[in-house]
Amino acid sequence: MADGTQNGIPQRVLALRSMFSKNRTHRELDERFRYLLDRRRTELEAGVIAEARCIALIGASGSGKTTAAEHLFASQPDLVLHDPHGPRLDVASFQVPSPATLKFVGQTVLETLGFELKRDKSAQIIWSMAKGHLEARRTLFLHIDEAQDLMRHQTPRELNAVVSTLKSLLQHKSWPVGLILTGTAELKTLINHDPQLARRVYPIEFARLNILLDSDRILNAITRYADAAGIAVSADILNPEIAARLANAADREFGLMIEMIIASLEDAMKASAEGLSRAHFTSMFRKRTGCVDGLNVFIADDFERIDVRRLLDDGEDT
Ligand SMILES: Nc1ncnc2c1ncn2[C@@H]1O[C@H](COP(=O)(O)OP(=O)(O)O)[C@@H](O)[C@H]1O
Numbered sequence: 001m002a003d004g005t006q007n008g009i010p011q012r013v014l015a016l017r018s019m020f021s022k023n024r025t026h027r028e029l030d031e032r033f034r035y036l037l038d039r040r041r042t043e044l045e046a047g048v049i050a051e052a053r054c055i056a057l058i059g060a061s062g063s064g065k066t067t068a069a070e071h072l073f074a075s076q077p078d079l080v081l082h083d084p085h086g087p088r089l090d091v092a093s094f095q096v097p098s099p100a101t102l103k104f105v106g107q108t109v110l111e112t113l114g115f116e117l118k119r120d121k122s123a124q125i126i127w128s129m130a131k132g133h134l135e136a137r138r139t140l141f142l143h144i145d146e147a148q149d150l151m152r153h154q155t156p157r158e159l160n161a162v163v164s165t166l167k168s169l170l171q172h173k174s175w176p177v178g179l180i181l182t183g184t185a186e187l188k189t190l191i192n193h194d195p196q197l198a199r200r201v202y203p204i205e206f207a208r209l210n211i212l213l214d215s216d217r218i219l220n221a222i223t224r225y226a227d228a229a230g231i232a233v234s235a236d237i238l239n240p241e242i243a244a245r246l247a248n249a250a251d252r253e254f255g256l257m258i259e260m261i262i263a264s265l266e267d268a269m270k271a272s273a274e275g276l277s278r279a280h281f282t283s284m285f286r287k288r289t290g291c292v293d294g295l296n297v298f299i300a301d302d303f304e305r306i307d308v309r310r311l312l313d314d315g316e317d318t
Protein backbone atom coordinates (compact mmCIF):
# COMPACT_ATOMS: atom_id res chain seq x y z
CA MET A 1 0.00 0.00 0.00
CA ALA A 2 1.71 3.14 -1.24
CA ASP A 3 -0.27 5.53 0.90
CA GLY A 4 -0.34 3.30 3.95
CA THR A 5 1.75 5.71 5.98
CA GLN A 6 -0.70 8.56 5.37
CA ASN A 7 -3.47 6.64 7.03
CA GLY A 8 -5.01 8.17 10.06
CA ILE A 9 -3.12 11.47 9.91
CA PRO A 10 -6.23 13.68 9.94
CA GLN A 11 -7.59 11.72 12.91
CA ARG A 12 -4.31 11.94 14.77
CA VAL A 13 -4.11 15.69 14.17
CA LEU A 14 -7.71 16.10 15.28
CA ALA A 15 -6.90 14.28 18.50
CA LEU A 16 -4.01 16.69 19.11
CA ARG A 17 -6.25 19.68 18.43
CA SER A 18 -8.75 18.50 20.97
CA MET A 19 -6.16 18.48 23.76
CA PHE A 20 -6.39 21.40 26.11
CA SER A 21 -3.26 22.81 27.74
CA LYS A 22 -3.58 24.87 30.87
CA ASN A 23 -1.49 27.83 31.87
CA ARG A 24 -1.76 30.35 34.69
CA THR A 25 -4.24 32.49 32.78
CA HIS A 26 -6.66 29.55 32.59
CA ARG A 27 -6.29 28.91 36.29
CA GLU A 28 -6.98 32.54 37.18
CA LEU A 29 -9.98 32.66 34.86
CA ASP A 30 -11.38 29.46 36.31
CA GLU A 31 -10.95 30.67 39.87
CA ARG A 32 -12.59 34.01 39.21
CA PHE A 33 -15.47 32.54 37.24
CA ARG A 34 -16.12 29.89 39.87
CA TYR A 35 -16.20 32.60 42.52
CA LEU A 36 -18.78 34.66 40.64
CA LEU A 37 -20.86 31.60 39.83
CA ASP A 38 -20.95 30.43 43.45
CA ARG A 39 -21.76 33.91 44.63
CA ARG A 40 -24.63 34.24 42.20
CA ARG A 41 -26.06 30.84 43.11
CA THR A 42 -25.90 31.65 46.80
CA GLU A 43 -27.76 34.89 46.16
CA LEU A 44 -30.40 33.09 44.12
CA GLU A 45 -30.96 30.54 46.87
CA ALA A 46 -31.24 33.29 49.44
CA GLY A 47 -33.59 35.27 47.22
CA VAL A 48 -31.18 38.20 47.16
CA ILE A 49 -30.73 40.29 44.03
CA ALA A 50 -27.30 41.90 43.86
CA GLU A 51 -25.39 43.51 41.06
CA ALA A 52 -23.51 41.12 38.80
CA ARG A 53 -19.87 41.46 37.84
CA CYS A 54 -17.80 41.29 34.70
CA ILE A 55 -14.63 39.41 33.79
CA ALA A 56 -12.60 40.76 30.89
CA LEU A 57 -10.12 38.33 29.34
CA ILE A 58 -7.68 40.29 27.24
CA GLY A 59 -5.11 39.00 24.79
CA ALA A 60 -3.81 39.34 21.24
CA SER A 61 -5.26 37.25 18.46
CA GLY A 62 -3.96 33.71 18.78
CA SER A 63 -3.43 33.95 22.52
CA GLY A 64 -6.26 31.52 23.13
CA LYS A 65 -9.17 33.60 24.43
CA THR A 66 -11.98 31.90 22.52
CA THR A 67 -10.62 28.46 23.38
CA ALA A 68 -10.17 29.45 27.04
CA ALA A 69 -13.77 30.67 27.34
CA GLU A 70 -15.20 27.60 25.62
CA HIS A 71 -13.17 25.29 27.81
CA LEU A 72 -14.04 27.25 30.94
CA PHE A 73 -17.77 26.82 30.42
CA ALA A 74 -17.56 23.23 29.16
CA SER A 75 -15.41 22.13 32.09
CA GLN A 76 -17.84 23.29 34.79
CA PRO A 77 -19.76 20.20 35.82
CA ASP A 78 -23.04 21.89 36.54
CA LEU A 79 -23.72 24.41 33.79
CA VAL A 80 -26.37 24.14 31.09
CA LEU A 81 -24.87 25.26 27.75
CA HIS A 82 -25.63 25.08 24.05
CA ASP A 83 -29.31 24.47 24.43
CA PRO A 84 -30.99 27.32 22.58
CA HIS A 85 -34.50 25.98 23.07
CA GLY A 86 -34.34 24.26 26.46
CA PRO A 87 -35.82 25.87 29.54
CA ARG A 88 -32.46 26.93 30.94
CA LEU A 89 -29.30 28.37 29.44
CA ASP A 90 -26.77 29.20 32.14
CA VAL A 91 -24.22 30.77 29.81
CA ALA A 92 -25.12 32.37 26.49
CA SER A 93 -22.15 32.97 24.25
CA PHE A 94 -21.88 34.99 21.05
CA GLN A 95 -19.39 36.89 18.94
CA VAL A 96 -19.94 40.58 18.27
CA PRO A 97 -21.57 40.81 14.85
CA SER A 98 -20.68 43.28 12.14
CA PRO A 99 -21.82 46.02 11.99
CA ALA A 100 -21.76 46.22 15.77
CA THR A 101 -24.70 48.55 16.13
CA LEU A 102 -26.52 48.34 19.43
CA LYS A 103 -29.56 47.08 17.61
CA PHE A 104 -27.75 44.30 15.73
CA VAL A 105 -25.87 43.22 18.84
CA GLY A 106 -29.18 43.04 20.74
CA GLN A 107 -30.66 41.00 17.93
CA THR A 108 -27.69 38.61 18.14
CA VAL A 109 -28.31 38.19 21.87
CA LEU A 110 -31.91 37.27 21.12
CA GLU A 111 -30.82 34.76 18.47
CA THR A 112 -28.31 33.24 20.89
CA LEU A 113 -31.20 32.73 23.28
CA GLY A 114 -33.14 30.96 20.54
CA PHE A 115 -35.51 33.81 19.77
CA GLU A 116 -35.98 35.04 16.24
CA LEU A 117 -37.23 38.57 15.65
CA LYS A 118 -40.07 38.57 13.15
CA ARG A 119 -40.37 42.30 12.77
CA ASP A 120 -38.03 45.26 12.80
CA LYS A 121 -37.86 46.89 16.20
CA SER A 122 -35.91 49.71 17.79
CA ALA A 123 -32.66 49.04 19.65
CA GLN A 124 -34.36 49.96 22.89
CA ILE A 125 -37.19 47.46 22.43
CA ILE A 126 -34.78 44.75 21.27
CA TRP A 127 -32.63 45.14 24.38
CA SER A 128 -35.61 45.15 26.67
CA MET A 129 -36.75 41.91 25.02
CA ALA A 130 -33.23 40.50 25.35
CA LYS A 131 -33.23 41.21 29.08
CA GLY A 132 -36.62 39.54 29.39
CA HIS A 133 -35.36 36.46 27.58
CA LEU A 134 -32.18 36.33 29.67
CA GLU A 135 -34.41 36.22 32.73
CA ALA A 136 -36.80 33.68 31.23
CA ARG A 137 -33.90 31.34 30.39
CA ARG A 138 -32.29 32.04 33.76
CA THR A 139 -29.05 32.98 32.05
CA LEU A 140 -26.36 33.73 34.62
CA PHE A 141 -23.62 34.90 32.25
CA LEU A 142 -23.43 36.44 28.84
CA HIS A 143 -20.13 35.80 27.07
CA ILE A 144 -19.25 38.30 24.37
CA ASP A 145 -16.32 37.30 22.16
CA GLU A 146 -14.31 39.86 20.18
CA ALA A 147 -15.84 42.39 22.55
CA GLN A 148 -13.44 45.12 21.38
CA ASP A 149 -15.54 45.24 18.20
CA LEU A 150 -18.34 46.77 20.28
CA MET A 151 -16.48 50.05 20.02
CA ARG A 152 -15.45 49.85 16.38
CA HIS A 153 -16.68 52.80 14.30
CA GLN A 154 -18.88 54.07 17.11
CA THR A 155 -19.54 57.76 17.59
CA PRO A 156 -19.00 58.97 21.17
CA ARG A 157 -22.76 58.89 21.67
CA GLU A 158 -23.10 55.33 20.42
CA LEU A 159 -20.18 54.29 22.60
CA ASN A 160 -21.94 55.71 25.63
CA ALA A 161 -25.04 53.75 24.70
CA VAL A 162 -23.03 50.52 24.41
CA VAL A 163 -21.41 51.06 27.79
CA SER A 164 -24.67 51.87 29.50
CA THR A 165 -26.30 48.79 27.97
CA LEU A 166 -23.53 46.62 29.41
CA LYS A 167 -23.94 48.27 32.80
CA SER A 168 -27.69 47.84 32.66
CA LEU A 169 -27.24 44.08 32.27
CA LEU A 170 -25.07 43.94 35.39
CA GLN A 171 -27.44 46.13 37.35
CA HIS A 172 -30.78 44.76 36.20
CA LYS A 173 -33.41 45.03 38.94
CA SER A 174 -34.90 41.56 38.71
CA TRP A 175 -32.32 39.51 36.80
CA PRO A 176 -28.73 40.82 36.76
CA VAL A 177 -26.54 39.06 34.22
CA GLY A 178 -22.78 38.63 34.66
CA LEU A 179 -20.56 39.42 31.71
CA ILE A 180 -17.54 37.60 30.35
CA LEU A 181 -15.89 39.81 27.75
CA THR A 182 -13.08 38.37 25.66
CA GLY A 183 -11.12 40.61 23.34
CA THR A 184 -7.92 42.35 22.33
CA ALA A 185 -6.21 45.18 24.19
CA GLU A 186 -8.64 47.69 22.69
CA LEU A 187 -11.22 46.23 25.03
CA LYS A 188 -9.46 48.06 27.86
CA THR A 189 -10.35 51.37 26.23
CA LEU A 190 -14.00 50.37 26.13
CA ILE A 191 -13.98 49.36 29.79
CA ASN A 192 -12.10 52.44 30.94
CA HIS A 193 -14.42 54.67 28.99
CA ASP A 194 -16.67 54.64 32.02
CA PRO A 195 -15.36 54.42 35.60
CA GLN A 196 -18.67 52.94 36.76
CA LEU A 197 -18.21 50.08 34.36
CA ALA A 198 -14.46 49.80 35.04
CA ARG A 199 -14.91 49.22 38.75
CA ARG A 200 -17.25 46.30 38.08
CA VAL A 201 -14.74 44.60 35.82
CA TYR A 202 -12.12 42.05 36.86
CA PRO A 203 -9.47 42.14 34.12
CA ILE A 204 -7.36 39.11 33.26
CA GLU A 205 -4.59 39.57 30.72
CA PHE A 206 -3.50 36.54 28.75
CA ALA A 207 0.07 35.93 29.82
CA ARG A 208 2.47 36.16 26.88
CA LEU A 209 5.27 33.65 26.70
CA ASN A 210 8.48 34.74 28.30
CA ILE A 211 11.43 33.49 26.28
CA LEU A 212 13.61 32.84 29.32
CA LEU A 213 11.15 31.94 32.06
CA ASP A 214 8.87 29.74 29.97
CA SER A 215 11.61 27.80 28.22
CA ASP A 216 10.97 24.56 30.12
CA ARG A 217 7.21 24.86 29.74
CA ILE A 218 7.58 25.29 25.99
CA LEU A 219 9.83 22.23 25.72
CA ASN A 220 7.39 20.28 27.91
CA ALA A 221 4.57 21.21 25.59
CA ILE A 222 6.54 19.91 22.60
CA THR A 223 7.21 16.63 24.42
CA ARG A 224 3.60 16.26 25.56
CA TYR A 225 2.14 16.78 22.10
CA ALA A 226 4.76 14.57 20.44
CA ASP A 227 3.98 11.82 22.99
CA ALA A 228 0.30 12.12 22.27
CA ALA A 229 1.05 11.90 18.55
CA GLY A 230 3.24 8.86 19.10
CA ILE A 231 6.25 10.62 17.57
CA ALA A 232 9.72 10.70 19.07
CA VAL A 233 11.46 14.04 19.57
CA SER A 234 14.93 14.38 18.06
CA ALA A 235 17.70 15.31 20.42
CA ASP A 236 18.41 18.52 18.50
CA ILE A 237 15.09 20.02 19.59
CA LEU A 238 14.86 19.95 23.35
CA ASN A 239 17.02 22.95 24.11
CA PRO A 240 16.37 26.56 25.13
CA GLU A 241 17.28 27.86 21.70
CA ILE A 242 14.45 26.02 19.99
CA ALA A 243 12.09 27.09 22.78
CA ALA A 244 13.09 30.71 22.14
CA ARG A 245 12.66 30.34 18.39
CA LEU A 246 9.25 28.73 18.80
CA ALA A 247 8.08 31.39 21.25
CA ASN A 248 9.21 34.01 18.79
CA ALA A 249 7.58 32.27 15.85
CA ALA A 250 4.30 32.32 17.78
CA ASP A 251 4.71 36.03 18.54
CA ARG A 252 4.90 34.85 22.17
CA GLU A 253 1.23 33.86 22.13
CA PHE A 254 0.34 30.63 23.89
CA GLY A 255 -2.36 29.44 21.49
CA LEU A 256 -0.24 30.07 18.41
CA MET A 257 2.61 28.13 19.97
CA ILE A 258 0.38 25.07 20.46
CA GLU A 259 -0.98 25.47 16.94
CA MET A 260 2.60 25.52 15.56
CA ILE A 261 3.66 22.46 17.55
CA ILE A 262 0.71 20.53 16.13
CA ALA A 263 1.40 21.73 12.58
CA SER A 264 5.06 20.70 12.90
CA LEU A 265 4.02 17.26 14.14
CA GLU A 266 1.64 16.99 11.20
CA ASP A 267 4.57 17.71 8.87
CA ALA A 268 6.56 14.99 10.59
CA MET A 269 3.67 12.54 10.19
CA LYS A 270 3.31 13.34 6.50
CA ALA A 271 7.02 12.86 5.94
CA SER A 272 6.85 9.58 7.88
CA ALA A 273 9.79 10.93 9.82
CA GLU A 274 11.55 8.96 12.50
CA GLY A 275 11.11 11.81 14.90
CA LEU A 276 10.17 15.47 15.16
CA SER A 277 13.15 17.58 14.16
CA ARG A 278 14.02 21.21 13.66
CA ALA A 279 13.39 20.81 9.91
CA HIS A 280 9.68 20.23 10.61
CA PHE A 281 9.43 23.50 12.50
CA THR A 282 11.27 25.25 9.69
CA SER A 283 8.92 23.93 7.02
CA MET A 284 5.87 24.58 9.18
CA PHE A 285 6.87 28.25 9.53
CA ARG A 286 7.64 28.53 5.83
CA LYS A 287 4.22 27.15 4.92
CA ARG A 288 2.39 29.22 7.45
CA THR A 289 3.91 32.54 6.45
CA GLY A 290 5.22 31.97 2.94
CA CYS A 291 8.45 33.70 4.00
CA VAL A 292 11.93 33.40 2.56
CA ASP A 293 14.59 31.61 4.60
CA GLY A 294 16.14 34.91 5.72
CA LEU A 295 12.90 35.66 7.56
CA ASN A 296 12.34 32.14 8.83
CA VAL A 297 12.55 32.19 12.63
CA PHE A 298 13.88 28.63 12.64
CA ILE A 299 16.76 29.52 10.26
CA ALA A 300 17.81 33.15 10.76
CA ASP A 301 20.52 33.91 13.30
CA ASP A 302 18.94 37.19 14.33
CA PHE A 303 15.49 35.62 14.63
CA GLU A 304 14.49 37.92 17.48
CA ARG A 305 14.45 40.88 15.12
CA ILE A 306 11.90 39.36 12.70
CA ASP A 307 8.50 41.02 12.73
CA VAL A 308 6.57 37.80 13.11
CA ARG A 309 3.14 39.33 13.53
CA ARG A 310 3.38 40.90 10.11
CA LEU A 311 4.48 37.64 8.52
CA LEU A 312 1.68 35.73 10.25
CA ASP A 313 -0.99 38.22 9.29
CA ASP A 314 0.22 38.41 5.68
CA GLY A 315 0.43 34.63 5.52
CA GLU A 316 -3.17 34.30 6.64
CA ASP A 317 -4.44 36.72 4.03
CA THR A 318 -3.06 34.78 1.11
N1 LIG B 1 -5.35 26.02 26.05
C1 LIG B 1 -5.14 25.60 24.82
N2 LIG B 1 -4.78 24.31 24.57
C2 LIG B 1 -4.57 23.90 23.32
N3 LIG B 1 -4.68 24.67 22.23
C3 LIG B 1 -5.04 25.95 22.40
C4 LIG B 1 -5.28 26.48 23.71
N4 LIG B 1 -5.61 27.79 23.58
C5 LIG B 1 -5.58 28.05 22.27
N5 LIG B 1 -5.24 26.98 21.56
C6 LIG B 1 -5.11 26.93 20.08
O1 LIG B 1 -4.56 28.17 19.69
C7 LIG B 1 -5.21 28.69 18.54
C8 LIG B 1 -5.73 30.08 18.82
O2 LIG B 1 -6.68 30.02 19.86
P1 LIG B 1 -7.97 30.98 19.91
O3 LIG B 1 -8.74 30.58 21.11
O4 LIG B 1 -8.66 30.99 18.62
O5 LIG B 1 -7.26 32.39 20.15
P2 LIG B 1 -7.92 33.84 20.21
O6 LIG B 1 -9.40 33.67 20.41
O7 LIG B 1 -7.25 34.50 21.35
O8 LIG B 1 -7.56 34.48 18.89
C9 LIG B 1 -6.29 27.68 18.20
O9 LIG B 1 -5.81 26.86 17.17
C10 LIG B 1 -6.49 26.87 19.45
O10 LIG B 1 -6.87 25.57 19.18
Ligand SMILES: [Mg+2]
Binds near residue numbers: 065066067145
Ligand atom coordinates in the same frame (compact mmCIF):
# COMPACT_ATOMS: atom_id res chain seq x y z
MG1 LIG C 1 -10.99 34.29 19.27
